[in-house]
Amino acid sequence: MRTLAIALGLTLAVGAPVQAQQAAATPPPIRIDDTMAPLAKPVPDAAQLAEFDAFVEGVRKQFEVPGIAVAIVQDGKIVMERGYGVRELGKPAKVDEHTMFAIASNTKAFTAAALNMLQDEGKLATTDRVIDHLPWFRMSDAYVTREMRIRDLLSHRSGLSLGAGDLLYWPTTTYTTREVAERLKDVPLTGGFREQYAYDNILFGVAQLVVEAASGQSFKQFLSSRVFQPLGMTETRYNSDDLKAGDNVATGHAKFDFKDLKPVGLTSWRNVSGAGGLYSSVHDLAKWMNVQLAGGVYAGSGDAAKRLFSDARQREMWTMLTPIPVGKPAVPELAPVVPNYSGYGQGWSLSDYAGHKLAWHTGGWPGQVSRLTLVPGRKLGVIVLTSAELGVAFNAVTYRALDMMLDREGNDWLKAYAAAYAKSQADADTSWQKHLAARAANSTPSLALAKYAGTYRDPWYGDVVIKSSAKGLEMQFSKTAELLGDIEHWQHDSFIVRWRDRSLNADAFVNFALDADGKIREMRMQPVSPLTDFSFDFQDLRLAPVPVK
Structure with a gap:
């Protein structure tokens, strides 16, 4: 979950999910309707898709993104899936719908799904205490240790501060998953238990250990046999360690010293993979979006339907557990779509856009950031994977795709996010100038x-x-x-x-x-x-x- 991308997404909720504050040309309807009728024109025509392609290329140019992949699904079908740009700067291989990117914190929804699948089987309940499945588990407070429930691991309300403990695995460390979890006993709590939202990653590492304890499988084995294989997700890898020679995979790119765009090496979260380890393609993630939008069904219908998880578990994952305050937009251009509500469920951000409920998440990784967005009432999903560290890029593409599919016009997302990006850079420059002004440059250290x-x-x-x-x-x-x-x-x-x-x-x-x-x-x-x-x-x-x- 590289969150430089999130900072540059220029939205107001903290955490790897970017809390979108995007702009619309017309006010959204007041009603938030999750059961709206299908669109009259659910599939864009060739001209609309050509305009969308041109828009994505404009985003790539404006924000210096080497490669972008996009897929849109609706009503169980793929509307479009394609790639733009190159896998790595200076090399000719193109991004396509099968190119794998690090999806980072979009992994969290897979971890939540794994636990809810085990609840369907009676092997746990998300209301169980964590210590009932991991007796050794400890937080720095005895009450929180005793009362922490499995669903608390998935909802960012533990009392830990933003990103607390991330240095235990970010950048890659030599600690094991169990060692990272055991060190939680010394990570201080700065807020009240279940009091407020503060995004963390470390508890999703604990969640993957609960999956292992309840299932008798490694987390990797569980995802492979219970999720990837049934859904036919052959272009998904557990983490970067599982990438194979010849894989169609994008290279991440970062601006070294915030200036020069260059490729970066692979990173692995082998010790907290449940928080953000997966690599995948938009082709595979289209399958993941469709099973989510179908309430867990991935094949067949009626009594013959095959399910990843029950409809009840789907509703539970998309039920808000942690409210998130709705703030002001970063720039005026983003003001018209400040959401009516915002919160977090189990591995999913929850908010609204233009009168439609959204379930979504973002992911940030060294050189690669992404956003997956579902509109359940329209059976609509959009996935955007990118090979640079700019949340403004995936936000602009996501909302352009939503507008195309929801038949909305008038939103200049490229202009809006360019303004937001410029403001973030200006704010950073101002911060540095304040440090320089306060510096006593001629002072010397007290000691040799x-x-x-x-x-x-x-x-x-x-x-x-x-x-x-x-x-x-x-x-x-x-x-x-x-x-x-x-x-x-x-x-x-x-x-x-x-x-x-x-x-x-x-x-x-x-x-x-x-x-x-x-x-x-x-x-x-x-x-x-x-x-x-x-x-x-x-x-x-x-x-x-x-x-x-």
């Missing part, structure tokens, strides 16, 4: 640089090591190979660590606090840029020096 070197330990992450190098000081997160960076002085006892992997866009302030005797008491960190992905939750670390024995 060598005194800042040592091992610092956080209760939930573990060790971060600072040591002297030929260039000065360098920092290494002990469980995260990619988090290796060089430290430069900023002011007083504050420094900046600049990661050697410049695609991360996650440089951080490093602040040391001294005790009365001039010894280091604590080290704290915070991202430099507001555009940094929230999964770099440096601010949650409480790093204390480890005494030298």
Whole structure:
């Protein structure tokens, strides 16, 4: 769930799902109707599809997206599925409907479905306590540990802060899935249990362990045998580790230092795959959307129908558990479609557009972001996969597709999202200028640089090591190979660590606090840029020096 994409989606709810605040030319109807009659013209004609193709190409050009894939389904049929652009910059292979992308947090709906399938079989209930299935499970509060239910794992209302614990697996770490879950006991709660929405990933890793305990299968085996094979999803992989030689797969692209667009390497969430591990194509995800829109039915009809899950479980997954406050749009161009309501169910965001209920989700990954949107009352689904880190791109394409299928006109989504993107860049520039203005550039550290070197330990992450190098000081997160960076002085006892992997866009302030005797008491960190992905939750670390024995 790379959430730089979400930040650039320029919508107001926090979390990997982008809370859309898009604009419409005409006010939406007041009624929210999930059982509306089919459209008079449910399938766009050749001219409309040609206009849509031109629009997607315009989005690619405006936002520098190397590759985009789109599929639209309605009434159980594929309206269109196609690719645009190339799989990797500088190479000729084209994106098509079979090209696999990282779908990141769109994986969460698969995790929710797995648990609800097990409920259909009587192996669990989503109202069961987590400790009834995982007796070793612990949160940092005894009451929350005792009362946490399975559906709480899926609904972002645990009391954890935004993205809490993400550094345990983001970027890729050496912790196992069980070790990540066990470290939850030391991740502090900053809100009340079931009090408010705060997006997390770590509890979906716990959810996949519940699937394993209840089913007797690994999570990978369960998804393969119970979901992918029945639906014929042959172009879906459990995570990047399962990509095969010759696979038709897109390469992610990031703007290194927020400037130069380049390909990025593969990332794997092998330890929290239930939160965002899957790779898939729009061709396969069209099948997934159709089974969702059919209430769990994927073949046959009547008594002969084959089901992935029951209609009751479908309704449960799309029932709001966590309300999300509806905020103001990022720019005026997005104002007309601020939703009437917003919330989260089990692995699904829930809101409305133009009088229609939506069930949707987004996904963010290094160099790849996506959005899957369902309009249940119209049996309509749209999936947009992209190979760059801009939520503005998938939002613009999604709402253009919805307008085409809902017979709406007058919305200039490219203009609206270009304005939103420009504002996000301007806000980031303003933030940096404020830091520069507040800096005492001529100040010096309180201690000799060598005194800042040592091992610092956080209760939930573990060790971060600072040591002297030929260039000065360098920092290494002990469980995260990619988090290796060089430290430069900023002011007083504050420094900046600049990661050697410049695609991360996650440089951080490093602040040391001294005790009365001039010894280091604590080290704290915070991202430099507001555009940094929230999964770099440096601010949650409480790093204390480890005494030298």
